Amino acid sequence: MTPDDIRLLYEFNAWANRRTLGACAALSESQFTQRIESSFPSVRDTVVHICAAEWIWLERWKGRSPAKAEWAEFAKGFTGLQSLRDYWAGLEAKQKEFAAALTPEVLARPQEIRALDGTPYTQPLWQMMQHVVNHGSYHRGQVTMMLRQLGAKPIDTDLIIFYRERAKA
Amino acid sequence: MTPEQIRLLYEFNAWANRRVLDACAPLTPEQFTRNMGSSFSSVRDTLVHIMGGEWIWSQLWMRPLPDAKLTLEEFRAERFPDLASVRKRWEGIESGMLQFAAGVTPEALDHVIEYTNVRGNRFAYPLRAMMQHVVNHSTYHRGQMCTLLRQLGANPRATDYLRYLDVLAGNPED
Numbered sequence: 217m218t219p220d221d222i223r224l225l226y227e228f229n230a231w232a233n234r235r236t237l238g239a240c241a242a243l244s245e246s247q248f249t250q251r252i253e254s255s256f257p258s259v260r261d262t263v264v265h266i267c268a269a270e271w272i273w274l275e276r277w278k279g280r281s282p283a284k285a286e287w288a289e290f291a292k293g294f295t296g297l298q299s300l301r302d303y304w305a306g307l308e309a310k311q312k313e314f315a316a317a318l319t320p321e322v323l324a325r326p327q328e329i330r331a332l333d334g335t336p337y338t339q340p341l342w343q344m345m346q347h348v349v350n351h352g353s354y355h356r357g358q359v360t361m362m363l364r365q366l367g368a369k370p371i372d373t374d375l376i377i378f379y380r381e382r383a384k385a
Numbered sequence: 386m387t388p389e390q391i392r393l394l395y396e397f398n399a400w401a402n403r404r405v406l407d408a409c410a411p412l413t414p415e416q417f418t419r420n421m422g423s424s425f426s427s428v429r430d431t432l433v434h435i436m437g438g439e440w441i442w443s444q445l446w447m448r449p450l451p452d453a454k455l456t457l458e459e460f461r462a463e464r465f466p467d468l469a470s471v472r473k474r475w476e477g478i479e480s481g482m483l484q485f486a487a488g489v490t491p492e493a494l495d496h497v498i499e500y501t502n503v504r505g506n507r508f509a510y511p512l513r514a515m516m517q518h519v520v521n522h523s524t525y526h527r528g529q530m531c532t533l534l535r536q537l538g539a540n541p542r543a544t545d546y547l548r549y550l551d552v553l554a555g556n557p558e559d
Contacts, residue, residue, distance in 0.1 A: 217386055217387075217390055218386075221386055225517075253532070253535050253536045254531075254532040254535060254536075255528075255531055255532065255535070255541075339547065339550065342390075343546070343547070343550060344547070346394075346546060347545065347546040347547045349521075350520075350521070350524050350545070350546045351545060351546070353521050353524045353525045353528070354524050354525065354527060354528035354531075354544075354545075355528055356525060356528070357524070357525035357526055357527070357528030357529045358528045358529060358531065358532045360525075360529070361422075361529045361532050361533075362532070364422055365421075365422045373525070374518065374521070374522060374525075375514075375517060375518040375521040375522070376510070376514075376515075376518045376522075379510060379514055379518075380508070
């Protein structure tokens with residue numbers, strides 16, 4: 217993965233997140249937190265999980281690996297959609313800044329991070345960065361399904377649609 | 386993306402699909418086709434959609450005939466009565482994609498492929514972009530498979546990219 221490949225992937229990821237949150241805006245507050253069986257028990261908890269993962273991985277890549285308590289605390293910080301959107305806009309800007317500074321050497325270098333339980337884990341940066349976008353797509357698929365089950369209209373976040381929209385812009 | 390990285394991505398994808406299929410094994414025939422109100426209504430329909438997507442895209446790369454008329458007719462969900470029929474069809478698609486990914490060159494990845502989609506629109510993308518799209522698309526629907534399995538009381542299995550790299554590094558598969 218070249219720095220440009222990663223930048224494009226993160227541009228896609230930010231676009232897909234914004235579209236997903238936009239589709240969530242049609243939900244009432246109670247639908248947003250309504251219990252639905254999935255990996256996480258509601259639309260809110262699913263989108264917060266995507267955001268939390270993006271936050272914690274960025275922290276790790278910057279050299280600080282938050283532990284379990286901080287992770288649990290992070291997820292509690294979002295009650296409504298707007299607070300999440302506001303936070304995410306800032307996170308997206310930080311990701312973009314991080315991606316802008318990447319070099320091929322930095323991407324290829326194995327980096328040690330610590331899992332939530334403190335276990336050290338070493339992986340080349342590009343693999344961790346690819347993981348986060350793959351993880352986001354997985355859970356965005358779940359949000360689509362939950363939106364359908366709530367009677368709301370989901371939005372397409374295919375990578376191919378992103379390429380198409382980007383070429384038009 | 387280097388050829389090596391694309392190959393790794395496709396090996397991950399094959400591993401993740403196989404884990405999803407394995408997690409479907411305990412479902413009853415009724416659960417397998419039950420309408421759950423998902424993008425593709427049931428476990429069966431979602432699996433066939435992932436498989437059909439992998440097939441139609443990979444056909445564009447493997448036999449790039451000008452204006453080849455590809456249709457998803459063969460991948461109508463009702464043509465797959467059970468998990469075994471899905472697995473059987475998928476095996477050939479998977480081995481074809483893995484073989485293709487194993488032989489891909491940097492030049493091929495940069496090559497722009499033109500095609501007409503099932504709705505009749507013309508598009509053109511570098512192979513690299515298409516190959517990333519397919520895995521992203523499969524991952525998206527694997528996320529839905531996880532939700533469907535949970536709602537049916539079955540046990541989904543983690544299919545994170547990093548989990549796959551752990552397995553490759555010799556850590557046991559759960």
